[in-house]
């Protein structure tokens with residue numbers, strides 16, 4: 001594999017439409033995207049603006065995936081990572097998460113943490129988070145609707161800049177419920 005990451009340009013709109021509409025995305029809230037929606041999003045700056053950047057993941061000449069970074073003007077960006085179905089399960093997701101995390105922390109000084117949320121049953125994404133230094137920070141019950149009508153839990157992960165720099169994982173303090181005694 002010769003993975004590379006290249007910023008999406010407006011001239012590639014048709015390629016983006018093809019990539020996003022030619023397959024379904026079963027773990028996303030909308031499991032299929034229409035050409036109309038993608039073109040509307042393009043026109044509205046969803047894939048490129050002051051606060052958003054989009055990158056192709058390429059393997060040689062082939063576009064194998066897409067990374068969309070958002071909330072770049074604040075301290076905590078989020079992202080969407082999608083691989084074409086035929087390229088899932090090859091370790092590309094992990095390498096791409098590592099790349100985007102490094103990109104965000106090195107490109108933007110003010111970013112102190114990166115967040116990502118996924119559906120509870122998205123085992124591949126959850127394992128990818130865990131193996132790349134992200135810590136589970138939230139478990140939102142019944143927070144992830146799906147196109148089938150089923151509602152799933154949503155799981156939030158995050159990585160701190162200082163943990164990324166040191167290679168450590170600051171644990172979440174789950175036992176911090178206030179008691180009458182410490183009021």
Ligand SMILES: CC(C)(COP(=O)(O)OP(=O)(O)OC[C@H]1O[C@@H](n2cnc3c(N)ncnc32)[C@H](O)[C@@H]1OP(=O)(O)O)[C@@H](O)C(=O)NCCC(=O)NCCS
Pocket residue numbers: 025027028081082083084087088089090091092093094095117118119122123124125127128131
């Ligand atoms: C989620 C995604 C980015 C993961 O990337 P990937 O390259 O397919 O994942 P990897 O091959 O690196 O596998 C990551 C881990 O998940 C496991 N895994 C992969 N596919 C799996 C599956 N279908 N079921 C269970 N485990 C799976 C791997 O064994 C690996 O485990 P390990 O860390 O213990 O070795 C990719 O599958 C994808 O783009 N899926 C479709 C879009 C999507 O769901 N995006 C995330 C939305 S929040």
